[in-house]
Amino acid sequence: MLIRLTAVCVALALPFGAIAHENQKNPEIRYRHAIMETLSNQFVAMGLILQAKVDRPDEMAVNARALAENVRLIAGLFPDNSKGAKALPLIWDEPEKVAQAAQRAVDAADALVAAATDGNRQAIARAFKAAGDSCKGCHERYKEADD
């Protein structure tokens, strides 16, 4: 954490900071980040339900369906005019593998919808973890690490 913070400070002090800032202004990149954040927030919401921190069991399926809807946008989030930010160049070099990774996320989200619609907690939890792992699998290959 400390290291991460120092890294951020160093990055801000260097001209790299300016480049990162420019990237933030590319609407395609902003759109990509907005969708990715939406997906992530869907997980936060489902996590609160799964832990019973909020008593909204019926909203699990609603969130799962929203995730399954938005996850279908991933395959189109990396047009050629959106290179940069934390997306590694590799993602534009191997479109077939990227499409597979995006499809895995779609399949996992669909499985989560199915589990949330008629599963017990254990089935939902398993599908929830698998869906999260499908995101992480793509990030490990194509997204720069956080620090």
Added chain:
Amino acid sequence: MKTGLAALALLLLTGGAAPAAAADDLLARGAYLTAAAGCVSCHTDKENDGTPFAGGHAIESPYGIFYTPNITPDSETGIGGWTDDEFLAALREGIAPDGSHYYPAFPYPSYAGMTRDDALAIKAYLDSLEPVRQPNKPNELRWFVPGRSAMGLWKALNSPWDYAEPAAGLERGAYLVRHLGHCGECHTPRGAGGRLKLSQELAGSPKTASSEGAPAIDNSPDGLADWALSDIEFYLELGMRPDGDFSSGGMAAVIEDNTSQLTPADRQAIARYLKNLR
């Protein structure tokens, strides 16, 4: 929990109950402890779809590459036929049946704190697996790494990690974290000779060229101070951090193979131990 199970096993053994039930119980306990100790993560070549416990997984380290051995009960390429004492010496003292020393890439300085009963339950479980015939690959260590014989001296100086007694009420969590789960092997910073700095237990280890590092998981602001107990338990079960991010790298395997398999009570014991550090 542990004593409860052990007592149950004893009762079954001595009470004239069907021996088969006692044997099943021992195997179930062994399977559980094997998960809690994360043996499968290291002893399986997952990258090449290897059979669980048949070894061949490459551990990259500053010292070179260690290839984990086959620990299925094959008598020629695995650990079939090892006596209880040979197994205990390997797991807790890092000593091979021929008397040579293992490198601490095998986390025996952590496993040293495992009880004899638990270690033997793990052995019973491993012995019950299908033997896999798969010869071990020799390690590829760098030129400056001393030979096995020098590990005797290393151990005399360093092993096992000499943890202080855990606070009352935190014994189970301490046992799971320090010994079975060997969390400190990644999360505790190291000093000279690779010795864990126990005064900074689980305070995080830096990322280096050859190690992905691991964040602080003590109860400090850099660590888990902002996490509720339930956040930690949920993370250990399903891998999601409170901010919605999922675990990656070495921790993903720890969650998959170890902490997600534990009982909720054991995950809670781990979380309580972490929240009481510092």
